[in-house]
């Protein structure tokens with residue numbers, strides 16, 4: 658049942674920033690979301706996802722690696738994010754997005770609080786791997802929500818993407834083969850993509866991907882000062898745009 662149309666102009670995985678872009682296109686096309694009342698299956702999926710997230714621990718070497726890369730994870734483990742959801746009163750809902758490529762997004766309103774929306778295309782996904790993937794998407798959005806502002810930057814995205822990556826690699830270790838043969842959009846353009854890019858030897862593909870998706874954003878912001886890689890990503894975006 659549709660309950661409320663919402664204009665999303667904040668932070669989403671596929672399009673970011675105060676003026677949301679259509680899949681990274683410089684904020685020209687805001688994204689609309691129509692909320693859906695979750696049914697019992699969907700509530701169960703979200704509950705299972707939070708239960709998995711609650712147990713996520715970062716693998717020590719992975720954490721060192723992503724920090725060296727220039728990403729600073731906003732949480733130290735999944736439990737902190739679940740606590741943040743409880744304490745902030747953030748709501749997790751499914752929504753139809755005007756841009757179907759958006760996996761999830763976050764709407765922060767000073768008065769109404771924080772809402773995390775999951776693409777309703779995933780509402781019937783409830784296999785174990787789907788639950789894990791959805792928990793990663795929630796983790797990412799919690800990272801955005803934690804700072805309680807609507808400002809975004811390449812650096813903030815990097816930080817939040819590192820949450821996905823760290824959780825994903827934890828799950829791969831905890832549940833070997835759980836992501837094998839999962840090739841749908843949620844995986845190929847989402848949860849399985851960034852771990853590959855972050856941990857590839859050369860970082861060119863990672864930088865290019867983030868430049869394509871988020872290059873229009875400022876490299877850093879007041880709460881997330883840009884590291885070298887964020888500046889490099891901005892440079893890639895600018896040279897592609899202005900040459």
Ligand SMILES: [Zn+2]
Nearest residue numbers: 669670814817
């Ligand atoms: Zn994001």
